[in-house]
Amino acid sequence: MQSVLITGSAGFIGFHLSKLLLAHGFRVVGLDDLNDYYDVSLKEARHDMLSREPDGENFTPVIGKVETPGLLMDLFRDHGFDYVIHLAAQAGVRYSIENPRSYLESNLIGTFEILEAARAYPPKHMLLASTSSAFGANTEMPYKETQRADHQMSFYAATKKSTESMAHSYAHLFDLPVTMFRFFTVYGPWGRPDMALFKFTKAILAGRPIDVYNHGDMKRDFTYVEDLIEAIRLLMDAIPKRPVDGLIPEGDSLSPVAPYRVVNIGNNDSVHLTAFIKAIEAATGIEAKKNMLPMQPGDVPATWADASLLRDLTGYQPKTSVEEGVAEFVKWYRDYYRPNAAGADRANG
Incomplete structure (x- = not known):
């Protein structure tokens, strides 16, 4: 095993990835600090x-912080991991303006700790989560992994782009196979309460208005979580190798000097925010009341993934429509929080 x-x-x-890999016969060690960035009971x-x-x-x-000195080193030594998938991070563009130190500690120091542990006890493949926000001020759509990504627009994005550079240096110096994946807007059942779908659904079912930034003129590459984790599972077997002659196949983001690659995981489409809200209205059966607001600092007006490299490496392409995925989330939300049952709305806790 x-x-x-x-x-x-x-x-x-x-959570979704752990569930999938357990079903596929892996032994999974799950590290999380259960911090209170959002509802701890949901994490538990x-x-x-x-x-x-x-x-x-x-x-x-295992309950603990990735940035704790020695914790990851001990786990690597004790378990001899075949694969390492590093998802732990302080997330959220807007919160990085309020509390940047938490991003420094979790995203940068935490990634350093996991890279040091992998240097001492190398796995077959390390896969680390980055973000579409790393593309920053790029306006050329769809985003390709081979595009320059030098102008991040939030501290969150800056820390995630920094982890890409850190991982590349370890891949080069210590021959560690590393795949960085850039997630786009991931949604689905058991989602985060700070994300738009959760906040919109909660407000609409409670009869409250929703905050719609940039007056609704935004586009996102919404990626259903089940599609995302299937892509990660397949990428586990797409282990990058250091090029012998430095030549890279056309369209590949493989480093010329390291067993290192960046891969977009997105739905290969860009959906207008108003269409996303309409999907929530259809799933809930309620028309949303809207507060139209300006763009928030650090946000970008659009994201759109070119997912052709993912398809070339794995033969897979995300396929769940926004209408299908949103309906699944709303069904889960109603089952879990029971918002219409007196005194049973856990989402208000």
Whole structure:
């Protein structure tokens, strides 16, 4: 049985990925600090569900911070991981303006700790999460991994782009195979309460108005979480190799000097925010009341992934429509929070 470390295993994506890999016969060690950036009980419920899966005996939860000196080194030594998937990070563009130090500690120092542990106890493949925000001020759409990404517009994006550079240096110096994936706007059941779909659904079901930034004139490459984790599972086997002669296939983001690659994981489409809201209205059966607001600092007006490299490497392309994915989220939200049951709206806690 192959072993995998998933950091951020009580997070939205980490939970879904852990569940998938357990079903595929992996032994999963899940590291999470269960911090209070959002509802801790939601994170605890995710970990609890993983332990109760049919293969839950193969899930080992570890509570701790990735930036804690020596913690990851001990886990690597004790478990001898075949794969490492690093998802733990302080997320959120807007919160990085209020509390930048938490991004420095979790994103930069945490990534340093995991790279040092991998240097000492090398896995077959390291896969680290980055973000579409790394493309920053780029206006050429769709975003390709081979484009320059030098002008990040938030401190969150700057820390994630920095982790890409850090991982590349370790891949080059220590021959560590590394794949960085740039996520686009991920959504689906068990999603984060700070993200638009969760906030919109909660407000609409409660009869409250929703805040619509840039007066609704925004586009996002919305990626359903089940599509995302299937892409990650397939990328685990797409292990980059250092080019012998420095020649890179056309369209590949493989480094000329390291076993290192950046891969977009997106839906290969850009959906207008107003269409996304209409999908929520259709799923809830309620028309939204809207507060039209200006663009928030650090945000970008549009994202759109070119997912052709993902398809070339794995044969896979995300396929869930926004209408399907939003309906699945709303169904989960109603089942979990029971917003219409007296005194049972846990989302208000």
